[in-house]
Amino acid sequence: xxxxxxxxxxxxxxxxxxxxxxxxxxxxxxxxxxxxxxxxxxxxxxxxxxxxxxxxxxxxxxxxxxxxxxxxxxxxxxxxxxxxxxxxxxxxxxxxxxxxxxxxxxxxxxxxxxxxxxxxxxxxxxxxxxxxxxxxxxxxxxxxxxxxxxxxxxxxxxxxxxxxxxxxxxxxxxxxxxxxxxxxxxxxxxxxxxxxxxxxxxxxxxxxxxxxxxxxxxxxxxxxxxxxxxxxxxxxxxxxxxxxxxxxxx
Numbered sequence: 202x203x204x205x206x207x208x209x210x211x212x213x214x215x216x217x218x219x220x221x222x223x224x225x226x227x228x229x230x231x232x233x234x235x236x237x238x239x240x241x242x243x244x245x246x247x248x249x250x251x252x253x254x255x256x257x258x259x260x261x262x263x264x265x266x267x268x269x270x271x272x273x274x275x276x277x278x279x280x281x282x283x284x285x286x287x288x289x290x291x292x293x294x295x296x297x298x299x300x301x302x303x304x305x306x307x308x309x310x311x312x313x314x315x316x317x318x319x320x321x322x323x324x325x326x327x328x329x330x331x332x333x334x335x336x337x338x339x340x341x342x343x344x345x346x347x348x349x350x351x352x353x354x355x356x357x358x359x360x361x362x363x364x365x366x367x368x369x370x371x372x373x374x375x376x377x378x379x380x381x382x383x384x385x386x387x388x389x390x391x392x393x394x395x396x397x398x399x400x401x402x403x404x405x406x407x408x409x410x411x412x413x414x415x416x417x418x419x420x421x422x423x424x425x426x427x428x429x430x431x432x433x434x435x436x437x438x439x440x441x442x443x444x445x446x447x448x449x450x451x
C-alpha cells in the first residue's frame with residue numbers, strides 16, 4: 202500500500218510538472234533565431250516551447266525551401282527556438298526542358314547564383330529518363346544520374362586531374378558515356394585576353410564501368426610530358442587498351 206501511494210504521488214507530481222511546463226507563459230517562445238536564411242518565422246512565437254513538434258516543423262519548413270538540404274530546429278530554454286538552414290552543395294547542372302541544379306544526393310533545386318552555376322559540369326541525355334522534374338525531389342534511383350555523379354566524384358578524387366574541369370557529361374547511352382574536359386588554367390587565360398585561342402575541349406569516352414581505374418589511366422595520359430594534349434581529338438577508354446585519336450591524322 203505504501204509503495205502504491207508513493208508511486209501515485211510520483212505520478213501526480215510528474216503530471217503536475219508536465220502541465221506547468223506546457224502551460225506556463227515562462228516557456229512561451231519569445232525569440233526565434235535563424236541562421237543561414239533571411240526569415241523571422243514569427244508564427245512560432247507565443248507557442249509553448251515544449252509543445253512544439255520540432256521534427257514536424259522542420260519538415261514543413263523544408264518543404265517550402267527545396268534549395269536547402271536540411272532545416273534543424275532546437276530548443277534554447279526557456280523561451281528561444283534556434284533554426285539552422287543547411288544549404289545543398291551543388292555539383293552539376295542537369296539539362297532538361299530547363300536547367301536544374303543537382304546536389305550530391307541526386308536532388309534537384311534552383312539557384313540564383315548564376316556565376317556558381319556557370320562553373321558546374323552539365324549532365325546531358327536525361328530528357329527521356331526524367332519527366333516533370335520537381336525541386337527538392339531525389340532522383341538517385343536513375344542509373345544514368347548515378348553514373349554522372351560517380352564521374353564527378355572520381356575526377357575530384359584524382360589529384361593528377363586537379364587542373365582539369367568537366368564541361369559536360371553525356372549519359373544518353375550508358376555504354377557510350379562520355380565527358381568533355383578542359384584545363385581551367387588555360388581557359389581562364391583565354392577569358393582574360395591573355396591567349397589568342399582557347400584550349401580545345403577534350404572528349405573522353407568512358408562507358409559505365411570501372412570508372413576509377415579509367416581515370417587513373419586518363420591522368421597518366423594527360424600528364425605524359427611527350428604528349429601534346431591540346432592536339433588530342435578524343436581518348437577512348439572503353440576498351441582494354443586506351444585509344445587516342447589526334448586532330449592531325451599524321
